[in-house]
Amino acid sequence: MNYSFEYIDIILLAMIAGFIFLRLRGILGKKTGHEEDIGSSFAHDFDFKKPIVKKEVYEFDDDAKKEFLKGAQIAYETIITSFASGKISEIKTLLNKDVYNSFNEAIKERSTKELKNETTFIGINSAEIKEHNQSNDLLEVSVNFISEIITCIKDKENKIISGDPQKIKRVNDTWMFSRNIRSQNPNWQLVKTEV
Numbered sequence: 001m002n003y004s005f006e007y008i009d010i011i012l013l014a015m016i017a018g019f020i021f022l023r024l025r026g027i028l029g030k031k032t033g034h035e036e037d038i039g040s041s042f043a044h045d046f047d048f049k050k051p052i053v054k055k056e057v058y059e060f061d062d063d064a065k066k067e068f069l070k071g072a073q074i075a076y077e078t079i080i081t082s083f084a085s086g087k088i089s090e091i092k093t094l095l096n097k098d099v100y101n102s103f104n105e106a107i108k109e110r111s112t113k114e115l116k117n118e119t120t121f122i123g124i125n126s127a128e129i130k131e132h133n134q135s136n137d138l139l140e141v142s143v144n145f146i147s148e149i150i151t152c153i154k155d156k157e158n159k160i161i162s163g164d165p166q167k168i169k170r171v172n173d174t175w176m177f178s179r180n181i182r183s184q185n186p187n188w189q190l191v192k193t194e195v
Helices: 002-028 062-085 088-094 097-112
Strands: 116-135 138-154 160-163 169-180 189-194
Touching: 062 088, 062 097, 062 116, 062 138, 062 169, 088 097, 088 189, 097 189
Parallel strands: none
Antiparallel strands: 116 138, 138 160, 138 169, 169 189
């Protein structure tokens, strides 16, 4: 009786192996003699050591420009008001390292001299893209902002050092924003400011 169970196991295993063979043949196919010679169709002079550089061009069309300008105006107001109040850590993600360090030094210097910046942001009169260009994966866009603010600097005794708390000042700034188009992060960063 024990031998009959061994024969049944062998027959069962042979059937499973046959089934697997037929399935593989159905999926992979069989050689017919009409296959293409892969070696002859492949470029023999191709240099595998030479890297393939594929430059992706980011389409910065009219819709993309409109969306960008909306975000740039929000960033502009946020950065100005946060810088004025000395809350630079709140906008760290909007600034590249150099701009962040520059703003941070200015805030430290203001704090050391015990000066207080009082700024009221009135609004942006206009925001226009001055120029944009792509260098490898970096897209850089310069924006000319014309805004109105009320600003003054006061000392520790509340005496006005500069500016006028009653006068609206027209400000013309050109800021450059940058973004890596391959990055998963959709945010732009301020990389340069010009007055």
